Amino acid sequence: MPPSVKTPHLESMGVDLSRPLVIVDVDEVLGLFMQGFGDFLVGRGLEFRVDRFALFQNIYQPGATEHLDLDEGRKHYEDFFRYGAGDMPLAPGGPEALRALSEIASVVILTNAPGQARLARARWLGRHGMDYPLILNTGPKGPLAAGLVAQGRGPAAFVDDLLPNLNSVAEHAPHVARFQHVADPRLQPLAPAEPDRHTRIDDWDLLRQAIAQAIS
Ligand SMILES: [Mg+2]
Known part of the structure; x- marks a missing residue:
């Protein structure tokens, strides 16, 4: 089955493919x-x-x-x-964590959002110091994430709040380290999780350390 979105060419987006790749969601991961x-x-x-x-x-x-x-x-x-x-308010610690990770990895933002969201989303990221390449997707993220990771030469990590996206990445790119992060404290007890399959860390400082370890 073809991916729902054409896989972007990371090198043409300025991504250094010799470094590990960290793919990060926006909603409930970087933003509340x-x-x-x-x-x-x-x-x-x-x-x-x-x-x-x-x-x-x-x-x-x-x-x-x-x-x-x-x-x-x-x-x-x-x-x-x-x-x-x-x-949208920021998830506490997200920008700082990405800044630290961007010293050892290439960070890419992968968000499920309607096309009309691109401009506002890019501005929001930029305003908060997260000018990383932005990719919009629809549907489960596994096919597109697999296409991105296949362009890299190092290890990769994927962060999302939603189980369907994490499961999709597990299916299409099983070698990618997966992390579930749910930023909003009200949602943390409600969000379905499978911690045995996808590492669940709701604190960005701890998550940053775990990602760094997974891709080193
Ligand atoms: Mg999300």
């Missing part, structure tokens, strides 16, 4: 997505309830017991990427 999306929805007179690990099922009219229609939720989600994602 749920927090940012929740604040955005409040600005629209809506409520975001973090009582399960879900997206559109967590959006409510204030006081309502039934969540918003899923299509309507999706529209707010797409609007957030276009208009609101630039205000």
